[in-house]
Amino acid sequence: MEALRSAFTFQKTDLWIGGVLASCLILFPLLGPSSFAMATMIQFLMFSIYGMGWNAIGGYGGQVDLGKAQYVGIGAYTTTVMLLRWDVPFWISMPIGMAIAVGWSFVIGYPLFKLKGHYFAIATIATSLVLKDLFEVWDFVGAAKGLHISPVKYPPPDFKRLIFREDIYYYYLLLAFFFIAILVINWFRHSRIGYQLRAIRDNEDLAKSLGINVHWSKIKTYALATAFVSAIGSFHAVYIKNIEPEDTMSLDISVLIALMAMLGGAGSLWGPIIGASILIPLKSYLKTWLGAKAGLVGIDLVIYAVIIMVVSAVEPRGIWGMLQRFKRKRN
């Protein structure tokens, strides 16, 4: 009960931001957006939720995790394989995917969190790449050519399997996930583990002297972050309908997830959402406008690199941190 209440307890500023954001997002499809704008918004919502998951361990916990793509993959593959092989509906395969992802996160989290700083970051990249390589040769999951969900076989609209022709269905479903994610993170940051994790980021020795099992707290939070990412990975599969190891589990995705949260403000409620609202449209437009021209492929990566350098030099707490500093100066 107390957990539920704390999930719905917001500060005044947060309520304002949340209210405005919610109204804009709910009304957006009524403006009759182009299919390109709609697709970009769906990407924005998906990456916001990935980012919120990352933010639990990466922002509040200060553990720079560059391996979130493996959990996108686990979610996406669990849902697709279960659908294609046993006709399991999305609403069952998604929680199963989350359970598998969380299980896997405990297995690799135990050794990973024995590492600190850069070593931890590099190890997370490695685990993600290893899993991707395994999927590329594993015939059961379609190996490198991946899996395809045919809308012919599952005629839309199919609410059980989440197969639709129009993006608007996906949009509103995702929006519901988005609000749930905000509530979960809001609970988390005011929970015992949330406070303990923030103390760990500040000073591990002090945290230990306050009775906090640092290793276990990190693993638990990592599992929570994982559940977020896997759930949206499942969604990604039924939305895109075509998954391969390369585009669900690549390093680009892991980096983008982390980068968004850092740009917007690691360790703040709105940070990942702000980051996604900048980087996702940027990515979409760059891809269509510049990416087609020869010689400009990969320009988005250059821009990410510039962003990460500027953020770490100017304000490590990202855009949200800048806003906070500005506010404090005025007071």
Place this chain on the structure above:
Amino acid sequence: MALLVVENVTKDFGGLRANDHISFQVKEGELVGLIGPNGAGKTTLFHCITGHHRVTSGRVIFNGREITNLDPHQIARKGLARTFQVYAATGDLNVLEYVMVGTFMRTKSPLKAKQKALRVLEDMGLRDWSQRMVSEIPVPAQKLVTMAVAVATEPKLLLLDEVAAGLNPTEVEEVKETISRLNREMGITIILIEHVMALVMGLSQRVIVLDAGRKIAEGLPHEVVQDPVVIKAYLGEKRGEM
């Protein structure tokens, strides 16, 4: 019965022996000073007691149970709290939230943790700072916050590591007052590392002196300061005032 028993604790860092067969006991309710020149091994000894360092040999017994080389969080949960000499709070937790992290050791509910934390802040005279960041408040208040966080875990034994360093005489008096209250009113047993002699001598019922990793003296404050071995450790061969 002794609350803390330190038995022949030795700590080596490679070839350097930072603690050399140190033994002493602290009874429940006592307030003991731990002094010695820089590099004597005082903080290392604290680290060995709280599990932040693994001891090379020897035993630590707390409240009748052996705690040698347990993890720091396990030792903390048995009721042994400490402060740190170097303490930089750069995070986004404010004073109240920091103290809450302490109360969370014994409380699951955020609501109760907050109430308990507010009570601790009230007791320590920090109520006015509760919504400020630790780095924003004056140094004497910061020192009290580090103590408040430790006190919030409801310890039986509290190890204070140079809480009065860098304070002026008036501020030292305030800290002294608080430490004395923790000991007498709240019944917390305290071991105190301190260079500020006015504080150690005024507060401690007993003083232990370390030099070069060894215990060189133990006794009442006024006895210890007259001990030739102690004077030599602090001032070298020549005689003088401490």
